[in-house]
Amino acid sequence: MSDEIRDKDLQDAELEATARRLGTRAADQLDLSRTARGVVARWRTERARRPVWQSPAFLRVAAALVLLVAGIETWEHRHLTRTDVVAVEPSDAGLEGLTADQLEAFLPTVEQQVPAVETTASDAGLEGLTSDELRSVLNSMGS
Amino acid sequence: MPSPQSAAATDADLIARWQGGDESAATELVLRHGRPLARFLAASGAQQADLDDLVQDTFLKAFRSVSGFRGQCQFRTWLLTIGGNVLKDVGRRAGRVKVVPLDEGLPAGGGTPHDDAVAAEAEGRLGEALMDLPRLQREVFLLRAQQGMEYEEIASALDTTPGAARVHYHHAVKRLKERLQ
Numbered sequence: 360m361s362d363e364i365r366d367k368d369l370q371d372a373e374l375e376a377t378a379r380r381l382g383t384r385a386a387d388q389l390d391l392s393r394t395a396r397g398v399v400a401r402w403r404t405e406r407a408r409r410p411v412w413q414s415p416a417f418l419r420v421a422a423a424l425v426l427l428v429a430g431i432e433t434w435e436h437r438h439l440t441r442t443d444v445v446a447v448e449p450s451d452a453g454l455e456g457l458t459a460d461q462l463e464a465f466l467p468t469v470e471q472q473v474p475a476v477e478t479t480a481s482d483a484g485l486e487g488l489t490s491d492e493l494r495s496v497l498n499s500m501g502s
Numbered sequence: 503m504p505s506p507q508s509a510a511a512t513d514a515d516l517i518a519r520w521q522g523g524d525e526s527a528a529t530e531l532v533l534r535h536g537r538p539l540a541r542f543l544a545a546s547g548a549q550q551a552d553l554d555d556l557v558q559d560t561f562l563k564a565f566r567s568v569s570g571f572r573g574q575c576q577f578r579t580w581l582l583t584i585g586g587n588v589l590k591d592v593g594r595r596a597g598r599v600k601v602v603p604l605d606e607g608l609p610a611g612g613g614t615p616h617d618d619a620v621a622a623e624a625e626g627r628l629g630e631a632l633m634d635l636p637r638l639q640r641e642v643f644l645l646r647a648q649q650g651m652e653y654e655e656i657a658s659a660l661d662t663t664p665g666a667a668r669v670h671y672h673h674a675v676k677r678l679k680e681r682l683q
Contacts, residue, residue, distance in 0.1 A: 374678060377624045378647035381632075382544030385553060386537050394554055395532035398561045399525050405562070 513577035575658035631681035643674035
């Protein structure tokens, strides 16, 4: 081992030995029993002052409730959306399999189609007829 | 004086007991780790007059956030890093952290008066030199050289890698030697 390396090791060892002693005498001045009593007393005071809603147990319960409500909302939203789709689909699958609620939902759409059928009936070519021609048509219908 | 049962209790046991409302467990944690914490704080620049308050503040902060302690390192290592943060906050509020006059007003050690004086002078110079190091280097140096911790443990506590901790340590030693020559 060269002198240089030996000197370096010695310096490191001295430095570490000094570091190990560092703060020892200051720390030895502490009355740890008194420090511990101080910690416990301050902790009691802090805990007494803390509102219930800041306690860890309360926060855990509140977080669980929020998650539960959000979960229920999500489930309901998905469930109701799926029901709406089913109510619209059966229009071309026959009416036999529909429930009363589904039929009620379906009826307004049928009623909306009726005027459209009447309108096409008026397109049968009557508006191009003269009054005499119309009269003869009415007479033939009445006979 | 701790009972035989509590003397055998691990830190994890004491933390669990304390969380269950057993205040004697908190007392025992302070008795067990208070002095190494005080040494660390004193070496990091805390003044003797503030040491008791700083140790109490550190334990209270640790107790408040103990649910976040997942055993990633030893309780003591975690406590020392909290102590470093407490000291930094106090220093920020006060403007700066004053260097502790380690050899002033303190009783001598067990050697001859001359040995004590030499040791105190060396400690005082090292304490001053440590204050010139970046905080991370200072903490790595103290955790390693003063508290005797492994690099893996230091890395876990300071959220870095063992390799990086080793580099910080060697930089710290190099700079301290330059300052002390």
